[in-house]
Amino acid sequence: MRGGGASGRSAWAERAWARGRVLASLAVLTAGLLAFHSAVPNGVGRLGSLLEAFLPWLGLAAAVLLAAALVRRSATALVALLLPAAAWAHAFGGLLLPAPPDRGAPRITAVQHNVSDENPDPAGTARTLLGPAPDLIALEELTPAALPVYEATLGPHYPYHAVEGTVGLWSKHPLTDVRRLDVKPAGIGEGWSRALRAGVRTPNGEIAVYVAHLPSVRIRSSGFATGLRDESARLLGAALAAERTERVILLGDLNGTVDDRGLAPLTSRMEPPRRGLAFSWPAAAPLARIDQILTRSARATDVRTLPATGSDHLPIAAHITLGPS
Known part of the structure; x- marks a missing residue:
């Protein structure tokens, strides 16, 4: 047996x-x-x-x-x-994993949000973005009708702001050398303005901050249509390569994840946050983080989502350790 x-x-x-x-x-x-x-x-x-x-x-x-x-x-x-x-x-x-300790290094907090040009509650959206008391707030899909609402709601807390086309930056620290960036792909009509560059004078030195909204991608019968986004990413990558300020922060709806090779002109020059998945799109059932906070000569120690707003994206926030300039 x-x-x-x-x-x-x-x-x-x-x-x-x-x-x-x-x-x-x-x-x-x-x-x-x-x-x-x-x-x-x-x-x-x-x-x-x-x-x-x-x-x-x-x-x-x-x-x-x-x-x-x-x-x-x-x-x-x-x-x-x-x-x-x-x-x-x-x-x-x-x-x-938990975010590493900052060990006393100076840091700032940044928020990035595509607020949606169909957002029914821009004032409520702005109040949500104030929650983590960020130093910087970057917005995309600003419309002429909603812009005064964001200015009125954010203005008392952020005395410095700049808007170029449909993107904007609100800051607790003075802005310098603000300019529009031309990242418009060939074939897109005039009036398309979705990127800016600004210097930010923090108590710990100058930072160059870029805000960008790259073209959307689509899944079609021919495949994954990324041509316009990829071309815009190359133009933005060239601007970052030419940036002489050592510390750089890129905030934007890049319509791609940091793993997507189409964003290589950016991710080869900038670092993503080291902690956090923070899927930001679509807001109702987030599947991917296409909203990004990337850094150079600084370190985003974590990234997280904020509560939903009237947008189809979730806002994201990150702590950024500056270190020596």
Whole structure:
């Protein structure tokens, strides 16, 4: 009887390792996409950028595979799932850790928000943005009708502000050398003005602050349409490359995640926050952070979302450690 029992356990173990080979293959594929997403070609339908726009959600695919592996009682699949788990933890696990201590270094707080040109409550939106008492507030999709409301609500707290086209910056510190940036792609009509640059004189030195709203992207029958956004990102990247001020902060609706290769002209020159996922769009069910706070010669130690407003985006906020100038 004991021999039969051992034989039965051996047969069960053999079946456990034999089952779930398809699940194991899918687990390996998921790990490969997480670790080597840049190898996915972008030539046809911008598939690489589409994958990178929702890259963190591959962790959900791994969770579904785990449930299937448990149902199938597949040892092979369970072992294979260690690969996507490790790849996801390497890519995104650090974002879930607590923000590191600032150790007394000077810092400021910045808020970024696409307020929506269809926002029914600009005054309420402005009050929400005041919540974390930021030093800087960057807004996009400002309209002529809503702009006076934002100026009236934010003005008592922010004596300095600048607006160029549909983007604006409110600051607790004096602004210098404010100018419009030309990041308009070819083919877009005149009057399109969605980027500015301003110097900010903080108590800890000068910072160059950029506010930008890159063109929208669309999923069409031909694929992921990112051409206009990518061209605008290249123009903005060139402006950042020419910036002589050492410390730079970029605030904006970039219509892309920091993993999206279409934003490489920006992410190759600027650093994203080290903590926080802060999915900001769409506000009703956030799937991606396309609103960004990026830095150079400064460090955004964390990023988080603020309560929903009348926009289809959530506001985001980050603490930025300045360090020596």
